[in-house]
Amino acid sequence: MSQLPEQPAEGPVPTSADVARLAGVSRATVSYVLNNNAAVRISDPTRRRVREAAAELGYVPHAAARSLRAGHSRMVLLPTGNFPSGQLHHRFLHELESGLRRLDYTVVQYGSLGLDADDAARAWAELRPAAVIVPGSVPLAPRGTAVLRRSGAKAVITLGPRPVAGAHALIMDQRKVGDCAVRHLLERGRRRIGVVMPEEPGLALFAEPRLAGARQAAAGTARIEPLPLRHDEESATALAARWRLLGLDAVFAYDDVYAMLLMRALQDTGITVPGETAVVGADDLMLGRLLRPRLSSVRMELDTVQSLADLVDRLVRHPGREPERHDLLSARAVHRESS
Amino acid sequence: MSQLPEQPAEGPVPTSADVARLAGVSRATVSYVLNNNAAVRISDPTRRRVREAAAELGYVPHAAARSLRAGHSRMVLLPTGNFPSGQLHHRFLHELESGLRRLDYTVVQYGSLGLDADDAARAWAELRPAAVIVPGSVPLAPRGTAVLRRSGAKAVITLGPRPVAGAHALIMDQRKVGDCAVRHLLERGRRRIGVVMPEEPGLALFAEPRLAGARQAAAGTARIEPLPLRHDEESATALAARWRLLGLDAVFAYDDVYAMLLMRALQDTGITVPGETAVVGADDLMLGRLLRPRLSSVRMELDTVQSLADLVDRLVRHPGREPERHDLLSARAVHRESS
């Protein structure tokens, strides 16, 4: 009765052979036409017939078969783990994706949370990507990079606070963030500086270098005091309760969220900000501007995201070079009212 | 001089034939052993020799070749667009991934931002996924689902506020959020309720149903007033400036972030919260608890995430059924101090 228009009825998937048959040509010709192969001249009527046949059948080429034949893929694999989830990260991801798409790569994310380093590397290698870009939050052992290289990956690139043996590295040197924050506090006359260290496990990778950067910037001129803190109110209240015993006049709070948490607890304890204690966060979140006092922060920028796609492309085309390192991160303090 | 230990030297990628040669057996035997094929009995010494050869060569099977041969893949494709980026979404994603991994599927995310609906569907179809789960933020036309079905996808599932023709639907009915917020405000005696509508384009998909839910809950008993707002301070300040002209005694602010933005602007204008105007957000962010007054919110939960993986599995195994619908979202108001 009612004819359902879009009921593909479980039919077999159309192949280039079906297109060839319908167009009355050979499979070779179909390939030539659909790939716009310039090395061979096909008559216009034939081209049209092939195109129409493909459209009529709803033919879509089979990427696996293609790359099997070609001997290589144009897939760039991006394992994901504990997403840092900031808008910085999203923008970065999106720009990397569109940059690589422009160069005709297919970017694919692969959720690798819960896999150990070796299993994960094997799973990635099964997909035979041309390149793998591994965020710092995803475990990668030197053995993993070896597996990937053997499986034909032209480039293994790590992305994060620190490099991994045998892989290229896009570094986001988090020390700069700590350095920047402390330098800012020093300029404003503070000399006894706490540095919040989140107790959440995934964050140590970022927190440690930030602390190192802070220490480096202080270098003799100021005291640096690490302050463990969990991402909840009790922890912040407890820290605020013993604040005066710590004898600090400033705190770099890892990021804006921890800063907001701590600043609120300090204020609730009767400690004035910035009078008694200056507070600086990082990420320059919009929400920080809504607090009173407005939160000072460290703003991070990633340089040259398009050139990053070009870098990946270069590594894929000329593999086997020495591992390269590039530092992408730049940081600057944004002074508001809390410091 | 210094012998680099992990320099795979651009050698050819080892195949099952190489493993067979090294182990002194046939390719078939290699396949039997490495896949633990129960239908055929292989002697233990042979098993060991094969395993050792594979390990020595660093052999990793080629997923594309395998699924080409098998005629189907176990890939679940998850296109990504404008990531909603809340922790709710991340947790959901991660649980879906591990649930599907447990069922031996490979979950792959494919960044589709900037592609139009038809191009995107074609790009997904090239990968020949067994199933595609399309978030509401990614465009999908009925034609797209047809292309995917023809390419062999057993299940096309949409994930978001509303269904798409021809596809199964995992619905997160955002009306519940608006309903819940307004019901809460009604209970607290408010009758003239503003509803913040973010002007950011991607959010309309969520904002509209929330407004609809709000209207539904108010149904005669209260006035509902949509309030366009951009995600910046000027916009909030402007809205606050004309607040008293609006004659509202409450506002449901779309989510906690917009709520914080607006609440701050209201307070800066001298409007008391909750005295003069009650404010309710959504998402129940931790940061909302740091404000004064603490922000009331609507907490959302996704039911049954593991069973969702099972659902995908069922649809893959028994395709071609009528499109199914499931509503995943539940919402409840969390009363704090701002309402």
Place this chain on the structure above:
DNA sequence: TTGAAAGCGTTACCAA
């Protein structure tokens, strides 16, 4: 300008 055929890495059937 077009076609025939080989081969990419796998697995499943059938024979030995």
Place this chain on the structure above:
DNA sequence: TTGGTAACGCTTTCAA
């Protein structure tokens, strides 16, 4: 218990 072989869908010589 093992091995030979064909086939999956595609591209690319080589030949016509």
